[in-house]
Amino acid sequence: MKSAKPYIEENKQRFIDELIDLLKIPSISADSAYNEDVKNAAQVVKEQLEKAGCDSVEICETPGHPIVYGEKMIDPKLPTILVYGHYDVQPPDPLDLWNSPPFDPIIKKTELHPEGAIFARGSCDDKGQMYMHVKAMEYMTKTNQLPCNVKFMIEGEEEVGSVNLANFVKNNHAKLKNDVILISDTGMIAKDVPSITTGLRGLSYVEVEVTGPNRDLHSGLYGGAVANPINIISKMIASLHDENNHISIPGFYDKVEVLTEAERAEMAKAPFNLEAYQKSIGINSVSGEKGYTTNERNSIRPTLDVNGIWGGYTGEGAKTVIPSQAFAKISMRLVPHQDWEEITQLFKKHFESIAPAGVTVKVRPHHGGQGYVTPIDGIGYQAASKAYFDSFGKTPIPQRGGGSIPIVSLFEQELQSKTILMGFGFDSDAIHSPNEHFGLWNYFKGIETIPLFYKYFTELSK
Amino acid sequence: MKSAKPYIEENKQRFIDELIDLLKIPSISADSAYNEDVKNAAQVVKEQLEKAGCDSVEICETPGHPIVYGEKMIDPKLPTILVYGHYDVQPPDPLDLWNSPPFDPIIKKTELHPEGAIFARGSCDDKGQMYMHVKAMEYMTKTNQLPCNVKFMIEGEEEVGSVNLANFVKNNHAKLKNDVILISDTGMIAKDVPSITTGLRGLSYVEVEVTGPNRDLHSGLYGGAVANPINIISKMIASLHDENNHISIPGFYDKVEVLTEAERAEMAKAPFNLEAYQKSIGINSVSGEKGYTTNERNSIRPTLDVNGIWGGYTGEGAKTVIPSQAFAKISMRLVPHQDWEEITQLFKKHFESIAPAGVTVKVRPHHGGQGYVTPIDGIGYQAASKAYFDSFGKTPIPQRGGGSIPIVSLFEQELQSKTILMGFGFDSDAIHSPNEHFGLWNYFKGIETIPLFYKYFTELSK
Numbered sequence: 001m002k003s004a005k006p007y008i009e010e011n012k013q014r015f016i017d018e019l020i021d022l023l024k025i026p027s028i029s030a031d032s033a034y035n036e037d038v039k040n041a042a043q044v045v046k047e048q049l050e051k052a053g054c055d056s057v058e059i060c061e062t063p064g065h066p067i068v069y070g071e072k073m074i075d076p077k078l079p080t081i082l083v084y085g086h087y088d089v090q091p092p093d094p095l096d097l098w099n100s101p102p103f104d105p106i107i108k109k110t111e112l113h114p115e116g117a118i119f120a121r122g123s124c125d126d127k128g129q130m131y132m133h134v135k136a137m138e139y140m141t142k143t144n145q146l147p148c149n150v151k152f153m154i155e156g157e158e159e160v161g162s163v164n165l166a167n168f169v170k171n172n173h174a175k176l177k178n179d180v181i182l183i184s185d186t187g188m189i190a191k192d193v194p195s196i197t198t199g200l201r202g203l204s205y206v207e208v209e210v211t212g213p214n215r216d217l218h219s220g221l222y223g224g225a226v227a228n229p230i231n232i233i234s235k236m237i238a239s240l241h242d243e244n245n246h247i248s249i250p251g252f253y254d255k256v257e258v259l260t261e262a263e264r265a266e267m268a269k270a271p272f273n274l275e276a277y278q279k280s281i282g283i284n285s286v287s288g289e290k291g292y293t294t295n296e297r298n299s300i301r302p303t304l305d306v307n308g309i310w311g312g313y314t315g316e317g318a319k320t321v322i323p324s325q326a327f328a329k330i331s332m333r334l335v336p337h338q339d340w341e342e343i344t345q346l347f348k349k350h351f352e353s354i355a356p357a358g359v360t361v362k363v364r365p366h367h368g369g370q371g372y373v374t375p376i377d378g379i380g381y382q383a384a385s386k387a388y389f390d391s392f393g394k395t396p397i398p399q400r401g402g403g404s405i406p407i408v409s410l411f412e413q414e415l416q417s418k419t420i421l422m423g424f425g426f427d428s429d430a431i432h433s434p435n436e437h438f439g440l441w442n443y444f445k446g447i448e449t450i451p452l453f454y455k456y457f458t459e460l461s462k
Numbered sequence: 463m464k465s466a467k468p469y470i471e472e473n474k475q476r477f478i479d480e481l482i483d484l485l486k487i488p489s490i491s492a493d494s495a496y497n498e499d500v501k502n503a504a505q506v507v508k509e510q511l512e513k514a515g516c517d518s519v520e521i522c523e524t525p526g527h528p529i530v531y532g533e534k535m536i537d538p539k540l541p542t543i544l545v546y547g548h549y550d551v552q553p554p555d556p557l558d559l560w561n562s563p564p565f566d567p568i569i570k571k572t573e574l575h576p577e578g579a580i581f582a583r584g585s586c587d588d589k590g591q592m593y594m595h596v597k598a599m600e601y602m603t604k605t606n607q608l609p610c611n612v613k614f615m616i617e618g619e620e621e622v623g624s625v626n627l628a629n630f631v632k633n634n635h636a637k638l639k640n641d642v643i644l645i646s647d648t649g650m651i652a653k654d655v656p657s658i659t660t661g662l663r664g665l666s667y668v669e670v671e672v673t674g675p676n677r678d679l680h681s682g683l684y685g686g687a688v689a690n691p692i693n694i695i696s697k698m699i700a701s702l703h704d705e706n707n708h709i710s711i712p713g714f715y716d717k718v719e720v721l722t723e724a725e726r727a728e729m730a731k732a733p734f735n736l737e738a739y740q741k742s743i744g745i746n747s748v749s750g751e752k753g754y755t756t757n758e759r760n761s762i763r764p765t766l767d768v769n770g771i772w773g774g775y776t777g778e779g780a781k782t783v784i785p786s787q788a789f790a791k792i793s794m795r796l797v798p799h800q801d802w803e804e805i806t807q808l809f810k811k812h813f814e815s816i817a818p819a820g821v822t823v824k825v826r827p828h829h830g831g832q833g834y835v836t837p838i839d840g841i842g843y844q845a846a847s848k849a850y851f852d853s854f855g856k857t858p859i860p861q862r863g864g865g866s867i868p869i870v871s872l873f874e875q876e877l878q879s880k881t882i883l884m885g886f887g888f889d890s891d892a893i894h895s896p897n898e899h900f901g902l903w904n905y906f907k908g909i910e911t912i913p914l915f916y917k918y919f920t921e922l923s924k
Binding site: 029030031032090091093094097159160161187201203205212213214215216217218219220221222223224225226227228230231233234235237238239241281282283284285286287288289294297298301302303305306307308309310311312313314315316317318319320321322323324326327328329331333356357358359366367401402403404427430431432433434435 | 491492493494552553555556559621622623649663665667674675676677678679680681682683684685686687688689690692693695696697699700701703743744745746747748749750751756757759760763764765767768769770771772773774775776777778779780781782783784785786788789790791793795818819820821828829863864865866889892893894895896897
């Protein structure tokens with residue numbers, strides 16, 4: 001396979017323009033107000049897959065947002081790669097922290113991205129990374145170098161837990177049959193430190209509701225005499241961690257995968273600059289579970305974070321009220337062997353059990369997924385490693401990621417194939433945050449590396 | 463003085479219609495979006511005071527919302543009563559809990575109000591109670607029975623701390639000179655248990671801000687490794703009360719007025735039905751400071767309540783984010799001898815001192831006021847007691863109130879006169895809450911009782 005570099009060079013501007021067109025669509029899956037935009041994004045993905053050389057592309061409706069499926073089968077005897085990605089994005093708020101509108105993409109240079117980066121919601125997670133695969137496909141078909149069969153499954157519900165994708169996969173084993181699954185929805189350490197994600201954390205996302213009085217009360221007339229749902233929810237949340245920042249839910253750690261000292265020593269070799277890390281997010285001190293490093297805390301250890309809290313009067317000025325209710329959205333990142341449904345139940349049981357007299361508590365399980373680990377001795381990882389070596393000139397470092405792609409463990413269970421996580425973003429790309437961006441260098445590097453994976457995976461499959 | 467009953471009977475419908483017109487104006491002082499409505503409400507109050515017989519009425523501009531001042535001086539040798547009230551109202555949210563629009567008043571019968579009650583924001587607090595005084599004035603002037611001089615000072619910033627009224631009072635000692643101040647902005651125990659509020663709690667209202675990372679972070683990439691402002695603010699709020707629900711701010715209780723066992727025994731005589739109390743607000747258990755009854759907890763003891771909390775993603779669906787900031791509005795009800803500015807400083811110092819590494823904390827003092835106690839042996843209280851006896855056929859019970867009218871202690875300090883708190887609402891009228899209402903029986907009872915106070919106060923002043 002010839003290097004894609006010249007082809008990328010020739011088509012650079014078009015590759016950028018096409019991605020920007022896709023990024024202009026506010027395909028926010030969590031907010032039903034954007035259902036039409038989500039549909040439109042699916043339509044654009046379908047058309048681009050057809051242009052890129054897929055033989056048959058269809059929009060598969062679901063009870064929620066549609067899944068775009070496309071394929072090009074050149075020879076049943078050749079291996080089949082299934083590319084997974086998503087065209088939906090996270091909500092952009094808080095909007096006032098964006099330096100440019102989230103759905104009005106602009107290219108700006110940054111310290112880490114001297115060649116420029118595209119600033120827009122979804123630029124990195126995952127429209128930009130997903131679209132690298134569409135352009136890599138275009139390169140291989142237009143230059144008659146596609147070495148194997150390929151299938152694309154691009155969904156619109158990843159940011160809300162892939163609720164309907166799970167059923168789609170369960171009901172389409174034959175259609176989705178493949179030899180390896182390829183995903184770019186993670187990151188790499190640095191331009192000169194290529195890395196491949198070999199592990200993902202699982203997730204359990206719940207919403208809790210604490211109800212006290214049947215109506216908002218005047219804090220002068222009732223203050224001090226009735227349980228205040230906000231004070232109570234604060235106490236309950238505070239009690240979920242002990243003084244060592246261990247999570248205090250009974251049974252929470254029972255099945256946590258314990259790494260050997262050797263494995264932890266191996267991890268510790270990955271370059272990490274605490275000062276730069278703290279500077280990049282503007283904090284003067286890291287904090288977390290006692291006895292673990294920052295890299296361990298956000299990869300091999302489970303966590304519990306409140307992602308949102310609200311209750312009472314939050315408008316301008318003052319209102320002296322004891323609210324009837326207080327709410328919080330809480331997510332737990334899980335590690336291999338922790339079952340997300342079991343953890344969700346443990347949380348529910350515990351949180352309900354610590355509700356004091358005077359309030360009632362509801363826990364609504366939201367969504368979740370299992371953690372995942374990629375074996376580095378399989379041909380999938382080997383092919384990826386060779387591809388990176390060719391395009392980066394360096395052997396990539398295997399790295400555990402802290403994020404979750406709930407669907408990955410389901411793929412293995414349903415389709416009996418392993419997933420290779422070739423991510424080209426940086427942690428500093430601010431995914432899920434204001435001013436999300438994706439470097440042009442990273443975008444083109446991905447398009448250059450992906451065909452090489454096709455080449456080596458086909459060779460190693462012989 | 464003849465009973466006002468016949469006059470009220472003749473003018474019933476007009477008295478109701480006039481109040482409803484005033485209630486239709488959304489004069490929300492806390493939200494600048496309603497500045498025009500606040501102005502309009504002041505204009506209506508001015509016109510009604512003129513119609514009620516005041517000789518000169520003026521709208522006094524302030525840096526904030528205007529104060530309506532009116533007076534009728536009949537004889538410098540006669541005593542002067544200063545009536546204080548406010549035409550501004552609390553924000554109506556949460557709107558979805560109102561059974562009818564807050565500024566579209568309707569009359570409905572309830573268990574406690576078989577004669578019907580007006581449902582609207584401000585119906586009880588304080589437009590309805592303030593307007594009783596305007597109609598009582600009308601009765602006395604139209605029937606040539608006004609026994610003394612009267613001054614009205616109706617402000618538009620009570621719900622935001624009377625920031626500008628304080629200066630107005632300081633700068634107008636001569637204009638506001640009076641022998642007693644009369645306010646209806648509190649409640650009474652029950653129709654058959656008339657009571658007069660003899661104490662008010664002070665208030666300190668602050669807003670706190672906890673800042674962690676300089677931007678919202680992906681909870682997968684950073685979860686467990688950096689301090690989450692929501693988890694932190696929850697821990698900090700939880701730590702403000704100990705296991706006995708004592709407030710843990712150093713020095714907070716140092717100056718708290720301690721009641722004698724005899725005084726507490728006297729208080730305990732006021733009728734109180736715990737079951738009915740819990741039923742009325744839909745809770746299965748009261749809770750509060752150990753060692754005190756419910757009536758003590760919400761009147762003679764200081765409290766700390768979170769009135770609002772917000773941070774992170776609070777929209778539909780899920781967002782796995784570690785927010786950059788979390789916020790809370792916190793108010794403390796204070797008792798006699800606690801200085802609100804001193805308490806505000808104690809809170810600030812303490813809250814900032816408990817901020818853990820990894821976050822910065824800001825405390826913004828909002829507003830506040832001192833507590834107040836009315837002597838029951840003064841002629842003001844005696845006149846009120848006689849007035850209630852005539853209109854209710856019963857001697858009223860002196861009662862400590864849990865609410866705050868920050869301006870009252872300032873009146874005493876600046877104008878050297880005592881305040882009589884003749885409130886005609888019920889605790890169950892849901893002031894500051896959805897479905898606030900004011901009974902027609904209470905409205906007319908107030909109009910009937912007020913002139914009797916004028917009569918007895920003038921007599922006792924001789």
